Amino acid sequence: MYRQPREAFEARIHTLEHRIYGQIYLIPGSGTADLLNAEGKAYLPVTGALLYEAGHKHPPEAGELKASSAFVALQKTYLRWLVGGRPATPRASRAMLEKKRLALLYGSYLLAGDLEIPKGVRLSDYLSSAKPFQTLYTAGLYLLQPQKPVVELEPYELFEFVTVNLYQAEGVIEAPAPSGQDTRLTLFG
Structure with a gap:
């Protein structure tokens, strides 16, 4: 085969x-x-x-x-x-990468986690040119709730990593914060 x-x-x-x-x-x-x-x-x-x-x-x-x-x-x-499976193999040295927290919208839920991108590159620029499948580390599945801001959602399920298709995500939004951190002003920073 x-x-x-x-x-x-x-x-x-x-x-x-x-x-x-x-x-x-x-x-x-x-x-x-x-x-x-x-x-x-x-x-x-x-x-x-x-x-x-x-x-x-x-x-x-x-x-x-x-x-x-x-x-x-x-x-x-x-x-x-x-x-x-396994997390993706980094294309660059880990010293040249930084983690950015983001949340991808898929219908009535979102997947949030850390995406490794080259240092100094804006997240929006990376997302515009990246291959479709990416690894999100320390990821969580979050169910949307109408009366609760996204950054306050609790995870429904947690994963060491998850492989996402950026081209199938309906959008990128502010990520729920791990350990009470506020991520609202850092999404595209």
Whole structure:
């Protein structure tokens, strides 16, 4: 199937219509975003796939299962975000990178975390030119609440890292603050 050896990882993949649980396969030493940003490969192969209704609840309810398949190839452009695999491999020395906290809006929830970008580059400029799949570190899933400002939301679920598709995010907004820090004036600073 593959020309190079691959390592299997469990993954939870979110699209607009589905939550897919299954196995993805990474080249040793590469990360999930590296796989998803690979040019010339429009689909992500997933084995042992369980397809559930779209949503954020984990684990899903048994009644939400729509189908199962030994194999599914998911068109990458439809992937919103996924949990699993490994963090992306940095393209530059960590000394040349800085973390910026941001929140990506996906329907009725947002994913917030730290994005590593080159030092001295404005976040808005980076987002305009970055590859679609990026790794958010120390990430959280936050459910929107009409009577609560975004920066005061509590996390619904926490992740060491999550791979997001910047092109599927509806917007970038001020991030909920970890440990009570105020991030309102630093988003695009």
